[in-house]
Amino acid sequence: MNSIEYQIIAIGASIASISFIRTLRENNNVEKVLLVHGEDRLPYKRTKINKHMVRGFDKEEFRIADELWYADNNVDLIYDRVINVDAEEKVVSTKSGKVYSYNKLLLATGAASVIPKVLGLDNDEIHGVQNAHDVDRVLDTCSEKQRFLIVGGGVESVETADQLIRKGKQVILAGRTKFPLQKLFPENLLTVLVNKMHQKGVKLFSGVSVNHIKKQGDSYMTSLQGETIEFDVVIACAGAVPNTELAIKAGLKVERGIVVNEYLQTSDKDILAAGDVAQHARGIVTGLWHSAEHQGKLAALNVLGKPQKHTLPPYRLKTEVFDLFMFSGAYENVMPGVDEAVEETYGDICRTMYYVEDRLNAAVFINDKDRAKVYQQALFERWNKDMVNEQLPLPPKMSFAFGASLA
Numbered sequence: 001m002n003s004i005e006y007q008i009i010a011i012g013a014s015i016a017s018i019s020f021i022r023t024l025r026e027n028n029n030v031e032k033v034l035l036v037h038g039e040d041r042l043p044y045k046r047t048k049i050n051k052h053m054v055r056g057f058d059k060e061e062f063r064i065a066d067e068l069w070y071a072d073n074n075v076d077l078i079y080d081r082v083i084n085v086d087a088e089e090k091v092v093s094t095k096s097g098k099v100y101s102y103n104k105l106l107l108a109t110g111a112a113s114v115i116p117k118v119l120g121l122d123n124d125e126i127h128g129v130q131n132a133h134d135v136d137r138v139l140d141t142c143s144e145k146q147r148f149l150i151v152g153g154g155v156e157s158v159e160t161a162d163q164l165i166r167k168g169k170q171v172i173l174a175g176r177t178k179f180p181l182q183k184l185f186p187e188n189l190l191t192v193l194v195n196k197m198h199q200k201g202v203k204l205f206s207g208v209s210v211n212h213i214k215k216q217g218d219s220y221m222t223s224l225q226g227e228t229i230e231f232d233v234v235i236a237c238a239g240a241v242p243n244t245e246l247a248i249k250a251g252l253k254v255e256r257g258i259v260v261n262e263y264l265q266t267s268d269k270d271i272l273a274a275g276d277v278a279q280h281a282r283g284i285v286t287g288l289w290h291s292a293e294h295q296g297k298l299a300a301l302n303v304l305g306k307p308q309k310h311t312l313p314p315y316r317l318k319t320e321v322f323d324l325f326m327f328s329g330a331y332e333n334v335m336p337g338v339d340e341a342v343e344e345t346y347g348d349i350c351r352t353m354y355y356v357e358d359r360l361n362a363a364v365f366i367n368d369k370d371r372a373k374v375y376q377q378a379l380f381e382r383w384n385k386d387m388v389n390e391q392l393p394l395p396p397k398m399s400f401a402f403g404a405s406l407a
C-alpha cells in the first residue's frame with residue numbers, strides 16, 4: 001500500500017507531543033507534523049479531569065491548544081489509533097487502514113490504567129479515570145448511582161474520592177497499603193489525611209485486595225476484612241502502565257517503559273519516546289505532567305540536532321484533597337536511618353524536612369500552600385538547614401508578625 005509521507009510523526013496527542021511540536025516551531029522548524037490522536041476530543045489537560053468531577057466539564061474545556069493552533073503550526077491532527085510501527089520500513093499503520101512514512105518518529109503514547117483482575121466482573125463493568133471519556137462514564141453513573149467503591153490508594157484514588165464525596169456520594173476506598181498515598185508521605189502526615197477522610201464520610205479499607213465481586217441485580221457486593229460491602233459502581237485507580245505495545249512491535253528495547261537515553265532516544269536512532277511511556281536511567285518512569293512536557297521539549301531539541309541532556313528533577317506532587325493542600329517532594333529518596341527527619345507543626349501546617357549531611361533531600365508538608373514554590377526551590381537547590389530555617393521559618397514570618405501584633 002502507498003504511504004503518505006511525513007518528515008515527522010508523533011503518536012499520542014498529549015503534553016509530551018504538544019511540547020515537542022512547540023519546541024520545533026520555537027526553533028524555526030516548519031516541517032509538517034502528523035499528530036495521531038487516539039481520543040475523542042482536542043488534546044486536553046489530563047491532570048484536570050478527575051479534579052473537576054463535582055461540576056462536570058464539557059469536551060472543549062481543558063484543551064491544551066485550540067483547534068486553530070494545529071493549523072497555524074502546520075500540524076495534521078488526526079483522530080485515529082496507530083496499530084503498528086515498522087521501524088525497518090519507517091512506516092506506521094493506523095486502525096482506519098492508513099499508512100504513513102516518517103523520517104523521525106516520537107512515541108508519546110502515555111500510560112493506561114491497570115484494571116485489576118476481579119473475579120465475577122467483566123472489565124467494562126470497572127470504571128477508570130485515565131481519560132476524559134472514562135471520567136464522562138463515571139459522571140454518567142452519578143445521576144442514578146449513589147455508592148462507589150474505589151480500588152487503589154494512589155493520588156487519583158484519593159482525588160476521585162474527594163470529588164465523589166463533594167458530589168454527595170457514599171465512597172468506600174480499598175487499598176493494599178496501610179495508608180492511601182503511602183509512597184508519597186510519611187505516616188504522621190497521612191494520619192491527618194485519613195482523619196479528614198473519615199470525617200467526610202469515606203469508608204477506608206487498608207491492606208486489602210479486592211479479588212472477588214458478586215453481582216446482585218443492579219448493584220454489587222464484596223467482602224473486605226470480614227465485612228460485607230455493597231456498592232453500585234466500581235472505579236479502579238490501581239496505577240498505570242506505559243503503553244509500550246507499539247514499541248514492542250517495532251522491536252525497540254522495552255522494560256517497564258520504552259528504554260530511552262538521556263536524549264530521549266530509543267534503541268532505534270530515528271525513534272524517540274517521551275512522557276509517561278518512557279523509561280529513564282535507573283528504571284524510572286516519571287508519571288508527571290511537567291516531566292512529560294520537559295521530555296517533549298528535549299526530544300524536539302534532539303530532532304533539531306541540538307541535543308540537551310535530560311536529568312531527572314526531584315519528583316514533586318501537589319494535590320488538594322479533603323480541604324488539605326498536600327505537597328510531596330523527592331520522598332522516594334528518603335532512606336530511614338540515613339536521612340535526618342525534622343518534623344514540625346504550626347497551626348494546621350505539618351511538615352517533615354529530610355536532610356542528608358545537612359542538605360535538604362526531601363520535603364513533605366500539608367497546608368503551607370502559599371510557600372510551595374519556595375519549598376520546591378529549596379529542594380532543587382538542596383538548601384542547608386540554616387537556609388531552610390531562614391527562608392522557610394515555621395511559624396511563617398507573616399503569621400508570626402500578625403500573631404505578635406495581636407499580642
Ligand SMILES: Cc1cc2nc3c(=O)[nH]c(=O)nc-3n(C[C@H](O)[C@H](O)[C@H](O)COP(=O)(O)OP(=O)(O)OC[C@H]3O[C@@H](n4cnc5c(N)ncnc54)[C@H](O)[C@@H]3O)c2cc1C
Pocket residue numbers: 011012013014015016017036037038039046047048049050080081082083108109110111129130131156243246274275276277286287288289290292318
Ligand atoms: C486522572 C489523572 C490525574 C493526574 N493528575 C496529575 C497531577 O495532578 N499532576 C501531575 O503532574 N500529573 C498528573 N497526572 C499524570 C499526567 O497526566 C501524565 O504524567 C501526563 O498526562 C503524561 O503525558 P504524556 O504526554 O506522556 O501522555 P498521556 O497524557 O498519557 O497521553 C498519551 C496519549 O496517547 C494516546 N495513545 C496511546 N496509544 C495510542 C495509539 N496507539 N495511537 C494513538 N494514540 C495513542 C492515549 O490515548 C493518550 O491520549 C494525572 C494523570 C491522571 C490519569
